[in-house]
Amino acid sequence: MGIIAAAAAFLVRFGHDRWPRLLLEHRDDGTGHCRDCRGSVWPCTLYVIAEHAQRLIRADSPDQPRGAGDGR
Numbered sequence: 001m002g003i004i005a006a007a008a009a010f011l012v013r014f015g016h017d018r019w020p021r022l023l024l025e026h027r028d029d030g031t032g033h034c035r036d037c038r039g040s041v042w043p044c045t046l047y048v049i050a051e052h053a054q055r056l057i058r059a060d061s062p063d064q065p066r067g068a069g070d071g072r
């Protein structure tokens with residue numbers, strides 16, 4: 001397991017409600033660099049990790065309905 005996959009697995013397991021913020025904050029600033037990690041070429045490591053976490057979540061719950069949450 002690479003460091004990215006390991007970090008993503010860690011996020012999903014212990015910080016599953018926080019990692020989506022990384023996807024919002026660590027964006028391309030328009031010059032090919034990360035907005036939040038100034039100077040880092042985008043996609044930065046944190047973004048890649050969060051994206052991997054997103055994939056793990058989706059792979060883990062393939063039949064979870066989209067847009068759910070309004071209960072019954």
Ligand SMILES: [Zn+2]
Binds near residue numbers: 027034035037040046
């Ligand atoms: Zn970043």
